[in-house]
Amino acid sequence: MACILSFGVKKSVLFNNLLNAMNLVVFAFMIGVGVFYVDFQANWIDVGFLPYGWSGVFSGAATCFYAFVGFDIIATTGEEANDPTKSIPVAIILSMLIALVAYVLSSTMLTAIVPYYEITTEAPLPDMFGVHGRFAGIMEW
Numbered sequence: 001m002a003c004i005l006s007f008g009v010k011k012s013v014l015f016n017n018l019l020n021a022m023n024l025v026v027f028a029f030m031i032g033v034g035v036f037y038v039d040f041q042a043n044w045i046d047v048g049f050l051p052y053g054w055s056g057v058f059s060g061a062a063t064c065f066y067a068f069v070g071f072d073i074i075a076t077t078g079e080e081a082n083d084p085t086k087s088i089p090v091a092i093i094l095s096m097l098i099a100l101v102a103y104v105l106s107s108t109m110l111t112a113i114v115p116y117y118e119i120t121t122e123a124p125l126p127d128m129f130g131v132h133g134r135f136a137g138i139m140e141w
Contacts, residue, residue, distance in 0.1 A: 037132050038112040
């Protein structure tokens with residue numbers, strides 16, 4: 001990243017935007033293609049709600065907590081905003097809502113496609129297509 005920053009701010013912003021665009025394409029692919037493999041009856045209804053109980057919910061929440069770290073950079077760069085008293089809180093809330101929706105949507109898709117006892121811990125999102133034999137060669141490195 002230091003090498004990219006050495007090319008200047010405009011190049012590093014362009015590189016950052018490119019990486020964000022790639023993330024959005026992969027996320028849209030995962031959600032768009034995953035819709036065709038959803039099996040609510042087998043993965044949600046037959047298994048029951050909260051198979052690991054509330055301890056599993058709190059364990060997952062503790063893991064996801066670190067996804068919401070880093071929003072302080074919005075406040076740090078606030079001196080560049082035109083109206084920081086209005087734009088900083090709006091930016092933080094919108095960023096947190098977008099991250100929340102992305103995490104809930106991806107975990108919903110994962111648990112609706114793969115039974116909870118077959119979810120791998122190493123790479124659960126790429127493996128959710130491998131469970132059905134689709135994209136298995138593409139997703140494996």
